[in-house]
Ligand SMILES: NC(=O)c1ccc[n+]([C@@H]2O[C@H](COP(=O)([O-])OP(=O)(O)OC[C@H]3O[C@@H](n4cnc5c(N)ncnc54)[C@H](O)[C@@H]3O)[C@@H](O)[C@H]2O)c1
């Protein structure tokens with residue numbers, strides 16, 4: 001922690017140091033949350049994951065100021081009897097573990113459903129049985145498609161926020177048919193949300209559910225062939241970064257017409273810290289965490305990323321920076337998409353006073369600077385390797 005001052009919660013009460021069992025701590029969000037907790041709070045982290053590459057810098061012996069506050073446990077929660085003991089040792093459990101890349105939802109629907117529902121079940125049960133607080137990571141995908149998407153393209157009601165803004169307590173969850181296996185993830189996340197909520201209602205579980213709306217930033221996913229499988233398909237930020245690093249056109253799925261709101265990971269982590277440290281304001285709530293001001297179509301995102309990458313790398317853009325591909329070609333059979341995702345911010349504003357700060361341009365600039373610095377050399381080397389004869 002930067003200084004020894006006592007931290008106060010939003011109601012002016014001192015915050016007591018916590019032990020946090022963080023499952024999925026080695027992933028994108030987990031790595032930023034661990035960093036924040038170690039840098040700015042006195043809390044201790046029991047970090048559980050199958051991988052730790054993204055938090056290695058926090059575990060190395062020379063970061064000894066943190067050595068006593070973070071402990072890594074290489075655990076696959078599918079089958080590890082140590083899990084309940086670790087939940088019991090902690091004051092709070094945060095579950096981030098999941099398969100959460102859309103390319104997997106329609107091609108590995110069983111793994112997706114098991115990961116997002118079955119594997120999360122014991123975590124909920126251990127928290128409930130042992131009277132431990134749980135912060136569970138769900139997703140904005142539980143909203144599925146907007147009501148407005150079912151209206152004709154030029155219908156005036158499409159402009160009415162009631163037909164597209166997504167509200168935790170009133171919006172319905174609208175998924176495609178069962179053959180559209182894209183929705184396997186959203187459906188599993190919805191059922192685990194319902195289970196967590198029911199444990200709260202029937203057994204008094206103290207819970208908070210987080211619905212992230214496209215959090216992006218450094219360390220998200222992987223660059224295929226560099227720190228992940230060559231044939232792997234990460235989420236859009238890493239797909240487009242990979243294309244820019246390799247000087248290939250960015251692939252626009254079905255014309256890049258879908259809309260997303262992107263929030264900077266560092267803004268979003270502030271919201272999670274408020275939930276951790278203000279249980280009385282966060283328990284029993286479901287929170288949208290996103291930035292309604294950063295809405296773009298995927299095509300606009302591609303154009304912006306191309307411009308920003310040119311600026312940070314000093315390379316001019318290629319002649320045809322984007323190319324259209326069909327979703328069947330890109331993701332395979334059973335893909336479908338959310339048309340538009342604007343989070344309503346009323347509840348998080350009222351309970352925690354949180355607001356996102358960073359514009360899309362600024363967050364892309366810092367993220368693409370990181371991508372260029374981290375990967376440009378490695379990509380260059382990998383593409384200049386002589387082909388074996
Ligand atoms: N990043 C976003 O914008 C976003 C959006 C919506 C929802 N979410 C949710 O937030 C959570 C974290 O997302 P992320 O972006 O950090 O993803 P991520 O893939 O980077 O992190 C997930 C981590 O969980 C670990 N994990 C998965 N299965 C495990 C298991 N069986 N045992 C132990 N560890 C396991 C993975 O190794 C990985 O490190 C997920 O639940 C995801 O569904 C994220």
Ligand SMILES: O=c1ccn([C@@H]2O[C@H](COP(=O)(O)OP(=O)(O)O[C@H]3OC[C@@H](O)[C@H](O)[C@H]3O)[C@@H](O)[C@H]2O)c(=O)[nH]1
Nearest residue numbers: 100102139141214234235236239251252253258298337
């Ligand atoms: O190369 C690409 C990659 C993706 N896309 C498109 O870009 C959009 C965003 O794709 P992402 O891979 O970021 O994933 P999505 O926003 O659809 O879903 C994500 O949202 C919330 C989380 O739960 C998950 O992390 C993930 O499901 C989609 O419309 C997708 O079709 C492209 O056009 N080109």
